[in-house]
Amino acid sequence: xxxxxxxxxxxxxxxxxxxxxxxxxxxxxxxxxxxxxxxxxxxxxxxxxxxxxxxxxxxxxxxxxxxxxxxxxxxxxxxxxxxxxxxxxxxxxxxxxxxxxxxxxxxxxxxxxxxxxxxxxxxxxxxxxxxxxxxxxxxxxxxxxxxxxxxxxxxxxxxxxxxxxxxxxxxxxxxxxxxxxxxxxxxxxxxxxxxxxxxxxxxxxxxxxxxxxxxx
Numbered sequence: 001x002x003x004x005x006x007x008x009x010x011x012x013x014x015x016x017x018x019x020x021x022x023x024x025x026x027x028x029x030x031x032x033x034x035x036x037x038x039x040x041x042x043x044x045x046x047x048x049x050x051x052x053x054x055x056x057x058x059x060x061x062x063x064x065x066x067x068x069x070x071x072x073x074x075x076x077x078x079x080x081x082x083x084x085x086x087x088x089x090x091x092x093x094x095x096x097x098x099x100x101x102x103x104x105x106x107x108x109x110x111x112x113x114x115x116x117x118x119x120x121x122x123x124x125x126x127x128x129x130x131x132x133x134x135x136x137x138x139x140x141x142x143x144x145x146x147x148x149x150x151x152x153x154x155x156x157x158x159x160x161x162x163x164x165x166x167x168x169x170x171x172x173x174x175x176x177x178x179x180x181x182x183x184x185x186x187x188x189x190x191x192x193x194x195x196x197x198x199x200x201x202x203x204x205x206x207x208x209x210x211x212x213x214x215x216x
Contacts, residue, residue, distance in 0.1 A: 002078065006070040006088035007095075013066035014096020017107060018058030019043045022051060031106060039108030041143045041207055049209055056112050063093040063116025083122065083167045087180050090117035094184060098191065109191040111147040114184070118154065124161060128153050141206035144195035151188045155181050 019038040023030035026047060034042045040059065044052025070089035075082040090113075097113040099105040118129035132153045136146035158181045161167065162174040189196070198204040 002074045002081070002085060003088050006074065006085050007092040009070055010066040010089040010092020011096035013062045014093035014113060015100050015102070016058065016062050017097070017100055017103060018055045019108060020103060022055055023047070037108055038103070038106070040112045044207065059097060059112035060116040060119065063090055063113045064120045066090065066093040067116070067120045080169045081173060083169065084173050084177055086121055087177055090121065091180055091184060098187070110188060114150070114188070118150070122161065122166065124166065125154070125157060128157055141208060142199065142204055143207045144192055144204060145199060148189065148192060151185045155185045
């Protein structure tokens with residue numbers, strides 16, 4: 001039951017659609033502008049850098065809060081499942097972000113929400129995630145490419161860390177964690193399928209932390 005509770009708690013936190021709420025506060029439905037995605041990148045392009053950073057922070061924080069709440073509720077009684085509970089909470093938050101029921105399941109792509117997972121799951125995930133995303137972004141200015149590489153990194157690091165014993169749990173729990181991570185990775189790549197096509201064709205739009213986005 002704890003697994004279900006964590007997914008539900010995470011989903012509820014994920015329903016806080018920062019991009020949609022911020023857009024409505026400024027008189028627009030962000031899903032009707034730009035790429036139509038209710039996420040950080042589209043907000044940055046449509047409403048500017050400040051708006052993008054606010055949305056980024058909101059989506060990161062909601063996943064962190066979901067993980068903290070679930071870890072506090074279930075971690076002490078089941079210490080061997082602490083990281084599993086964290087992962088279920090994060091998965092719920094990402095699902096809530098991507099598929100909010102009150103917006104007809106039209107949300108974002110879950111990358112900013114995933115950043116909350118990277119920042120609060122295990123300390124070793126932070127430097128790898130930061131290097132993969134920002135290294136790729138500042139070299140290429142492709143947010144999508146950085147996001148996809150982060151997910152590939154999460155999948156690899158989850159398995160390597162698990163087999164090295166960093167999560168202090170049994171193989172059965174580890175296998176479950178690998179399945180959840182694989183599911184999130186597949187979902188992220190599916191949500192980015194059009195970006196992948198544009199990347200392969202050299203047609204993907206670049207993103208800048210300046211007003212240059214408006215002119216692109």
